[in-house]
Amino acid sequence: MPWRHDRDENPVLISNLSQPNPNSDVSPAAGSDFQSVGEIATTAGELFEHLRRSGIRFVPQPTEVGVEQWSDVFVDADEVAAEPPVASQPADVSASATQPAPTSTPAQTSAPAATPPQSPPAAKSRPALAAVSGGSDPYAGESLPxxxxxxxxxxxxxxxxxxxxxxxxxxxxxxxxxxxxxxxxxxxxxxxxxxxxxxxxxxxxxxxxxxxxxxxxxxxxxxxxxxxxxxxxxxxxxxxxxxxxxxxxxxxxxxxxxxxxxxxxxxxxxxxxxxxxxxxxxxxxxxxxxxxxxxxxxxxxxxxxxxxxxxxxxxxxxxxxxxxxxxxxxxx
Ligand code: SF4
CATH class of the missing domain: 3.40.470.10 (Uracil-DNA glycosylase-like domain)
Structure with a gap:
């Protein structure tokens, strides 16, 4: 449920979060400190109740203008991330390029298929901004002396x-x-x-x-x-x-x-x-x-x-x- 500016809705959100869902049978992620989803919900509810008692009723949303202004101030992390440092390049690019591409259909054999080595997920990168054109056609008419x-x-x-x-x-x-x-x-x-x-x-x-x-x-x-x-x-x-x-x-x-x-x-x-x-x-x-x-x-x-x-x-x-x-x- 997203945060909204509607102050009347936030108590509802907080009250919902403070009630563990008894029907949930989803286990917390491995490595989590929590034993159950209900425990997570209870803790989150306590946190929101604490925020409510502290007078925090809603979280402000970013505005389009604000985001645009701040984007001029900070280095664009996505663009930096899109250019990995040289040291992170694989040592043998040609070798990795010869690996067979994984297929989307499972192998039709009873023997377990060899598990391909897990490669880290590709870094999410925003595509480079394409050049902007204010008019792609040539200037009209003749060039004057x-x-x-x-x-x-x-x-x-x-x-x-x-x-x-x-x-x-x-x-x-x-x-x-x-x-x-x-x-x-x-x-x-x-x-x-x-x-x-x-x-x-x-x-x-x-x-x-x-x-x-x-x-x-x-x-x-x-x-x-x-x-x-x-x-x-x-x-x-x-x-x-x-x-x-x-x-x-x-x-x-x-x-x-x-x-x-x-x-x-x-x-x-x-x-x-x-x-x-x-x-x-x-x-x-x-x-x-x-x-x-x-x-x-x-x-x-x-x-x-x-x-x-x-x-x-x-x-x-x-x-x-x-x-x-x-x-x-x-x-x-
Ligand atoms: S030259 Fe004419 S169109 Fe241009 S800014 Fe002045 S008044 Fe406006």
Missing amino acids: VAQRVATLQALAETVAGCTRCKALAQCRTQTVFGEGNAAPRFVFFGEGPGADEDKSGRPFVGRAGQLLTKMIEASRLQRDEVYIMNTVKCRPPGNRNPEPSEVANCREYFEAQLQTLRPEYIVCLGAVSSQALLQTKLSIGRLRQKFHQYHDSKVLVIYHPAYLLRNPDAKRAAWADLQMLMKDAGL
Whole structure:
């Protein structure tokens, strides 16, 4: 019987557990300290009665949001377990591979069949997360020459500058922040939205987080003016809150048109908002990072947002591992 939040039901649960089942003839497991199932039930009942007297009436259930948040904090034990240490590999793999596979039908002889050696049960491992695709088809249309890309982006920036689709953002922005950089980039760095400094200057990633992003780009053996930097939403959300899903949806047409024009080889998503928007997933950064995903012809890598790294310096090591993965794949 599962625990529930219904306080009225728990006394029933406790009372049931405190009564041994006289009809049970199941023996306790070998090695158990208990002589009978009834003894187990009695002991469990006493424990629950003790908890009830202590004022504990129910056990809280995990929420989906809570689990998602904590999954970002802890190392995924299942994923670690899926990669056994070298020392645990069998010494002679070829020998074990030649063992006949056990059949599901018993042998049709009167002599007892030889019992195959018992191998430990295979470790339960969650299958590795498959790469996520925000669009597996190639970018539509022709790749434009650089001059035409610049003109296309300029025209789009002017359209964005007059956009008022998100009333709350349009009313409090100083100006839109479209994006900047090389119009024929190998790499696009794709953030969340403008902050106060960006709202004032009209340029992406110029505040403290922007300075850290520049260092991260340079540590990857790139220069800031080699890459293109842009955000998911082009207007600053008030109080630096996350953009609402409706605001991301409103701005999707613009960031998709930018990427369609730029056609980068790699898109580096900075933080959850941009990665979830681009890949159209609800998976956390913890689940998305350390593998390449796909957005049309571009490889997508998810890393922590520089603003998060400023608040959580311990995560810089993970971000550096992600950038090294990018450098290795891109031959930097
Ligand atoms: S966030 Fe994007 S869609 Fe919303 S008002 Fe600004 S430019 Fe328009």
